[in-house]
Amino acid sequence: MKLSVLGAKLTAIEVATHIGVDKSAYSKIEKGLRALTVDELQKMAQLFNMTTDQVINHDGKMPKEVIIEDKTAVEQMRLIQQLDEDDKQTIFKLIDKMLTNTSKKIDARIDSAMKDFNEYLKQWLKLLAGKKYLLPMHFVMDLRAN
Known part of the structure; x- marks a missing residue:
């Protein structure tokens, strides 16, 4: 060479x-x-x-580095479509895995927030039950059960 x-x-x-x-x-x-x-x-x-x-494999022309992050979604898909089938499948599997993990993280955050909210609500209701506020009977019964 x-x-x-x-x-x-x-x-x-x-x-x-x-x-x-x-x-x-x-x-x-x-x-x-x-x-x-x-x-x-x-x-x-x-x-x-x-x-x-x-x-x-050098043919005298240095390929420019492609940075996909600065492309529009349409350009990104066009670039991905230029890949051979195995590479495309690898990319799509990675995306699927990341989306699945993201979905699980979001579900976990929602579950955690709901637990925190329920705990806060129980504490608030207990505080109100100790005061002389008028509460519906089913709240008072639920508080006594806990």
Whole structure:
């Protein structure tokens, strides 16, 4: 892989030194006569701030990073639809899981709030029962049962 393809402003010697090979070995790598070892590939990816996949599959055009959060819902769905079927299913499963967890959290918060409200109401009714306020008979009977 030629340095110019990676858009590098480094010399072949600098790259060779960084990945731990001599100039001759690096020249063979550039010409396709020698493959990179995994360690050399990782070092090259690090040097060019790329993933190993980007180095291996590089076609001269660096893809722009896609940040889905700053897109509209329609644009987000269009981007998701561009994924292959397995990736789409993975995304949808993650969304399903998150929505399920969110729903459970909301249900738990509602249950907790209802318990707090019921406890507050019982305390309030007990306080009122101790006073000489006129309460409906069923409230008084419920308070005596507790």
